[in-house]
C-alpha cells in the first residue's frame with residue numbers, strides 16, 4: 554500500500570531526471586564539437602547573409618578601435634623573414650664561431666680555425682681549404698687587420714660564391730611544363746612536390762602529379778593526400794606498376810586537360826642502386842618521348858645528411874642531368890655550409906629549400922638572406938667594429 558502511494562513521487566522524480574538528462578545532453582554535446590568541424594549552424598550562417606544582424610552588432614560595438622597597427626603582427630611573414638627564422642641550427646652558428654675566432658685578432662691560427670669551422674659547418678674539406686686560401690690572399694692584399702674586416706670579407710666572399718647561379722625554375726611558354734623530382738628515399742621528394750603543387754595551384758595554375766614511385770603503395774597514397782591538400786590532380790597506378798608508364802600517362806593526362814605543370818614523383822629506393830638509376834633513366838627517357846625534355850630535373854637532398862648528400866647527388870647526376878637541388882630540412886639540425894658545398898663541388902644551384910613539414914615551408918633559395926642568416930646573431934650580439942683602443 555505504501556509503495557503504491559509513493560508511485561507518483563517516483564514517476565515524478567524519473568520525469569524530472571529524464572528532462573534534466575535531455576537538457577544536459579543538448580548543452581553538453583554542443584561545445585564538444587571541434588572548432589574546425591563544420592556544424593549545421595555554420596552552414597546556416599554561410600547560407601543566410603542577413604545584412605541587419607552584423608550591422609546591429611557593429612552599432613553596439615562602439616569602442617574605438619585603433620585602425621591599422623594591431624593588424625600588423627597578424628600579417629604573414631615575408632618569405633625572407635620566414636627563411637631567416639626557420640633556418641634551424643644553421644642560423645647564426647657559423648657567425649658566432651667566426652666572431653670568437655677573429656676576436657683574438659687576424660692571425661695564422663685564426664685562419665686555420667676558420668677553415669676548421671667551415672669544415673664543421675659542412676662546407677667540405679676541399680672547399681673550405683680553397684675558400685680560406687682565397688680569403689687570406691685578399692685579406693693580405695686589402696690590408697685586413699681587424700676581426701670586423703675579416704668577418705665582412707668572409708660574408709662578401711660567401712655571397713659572391715652563391716650569387717652566380719641561375720635559380721629560376723624553367724617553364725614552358727606553351728603547354729605543360731614538366732619537372733621530374735628525384736632523390737634518395739626519405740629526403741623529402743613527395744613533401745616538396747606537395748608544397749610546390751600548392752604554390753602553383755594558389756597562383757591559379759592547373760597542376761598534375763604523377764605517382765611514379767610505384768615501389769611502395771604508401772608512396773602513391775601520400776602523393777594523393779598532397780594532391781587533395783593542394784588541389785592538384787594525381788595520376789597513379791597500382792603498386793609495382795612500371796614507373797615510366799605512370800610518368801608517360803601523367804604527361805598524356807596533363808596535356809589532354811591543358812594543365813600548366815606536371816610534377817613527377819619517383820622512387821628513391823629499389824633493390825639496389827644500379828636498378829634505381831636504371832629505372833630513373835628509363836622513366837625520364839619514356840616521359841620525354843612525348844613530353845620533350847624535362848624543364849627541370851630536381852634532385853632533393855636532405856641537408857641534415859651533410860657531406861653524405863654529396864655522394865648521393867653524384868650518383869643521381871650520373872644517371873640524369875640534374876638541373877637544380879631542393880635542399881630540405883634546413884629547419885632542423887643541418888649546418889648550412891652544405892649549400893656552399895653543393896654549389897661549389899657539384900656545380901648545381903640550390904633552387905629551393907625546405908624549412909619544415911607544412912605546406913608553406915618551401916622557399917626559393919635566397920643567397921643574401923642565407924648568408925645574413927648564417928651570421929644572424931653576430932650583428933646583434935657582438936660589436937666587432939668597436940675599436941679596442943677606444944674607451
Ligand SMILES: Nc1nc2c(ncn2[C@@H]2O[C@H](COP(=O)(O)OP(=O)(O)O)[C@@H](O)[C@H]2O)c(=O)[nH]1
Pocket residue numbers: 736737738739740741742743744745821853881882883884885906907908909910914
Ligand atoms: N623538418 C622537415 N621535414 C621535412 C622536410 N621535407 C620533408 N620532411 C619530412 O621528411 C620525411 C620524408 O619526406 P618524404 O616527402 O616522404 O620523402 P621522400 O621519400 O623523398 O618522398 C617526412 O616525414 C617529411 O615530413 C623539411 O623541409 N623539413
Ligand SMILES: [Mg+2]
Pocket residue numbers: 742743744766772818
Ligand atoms: Mg616519396
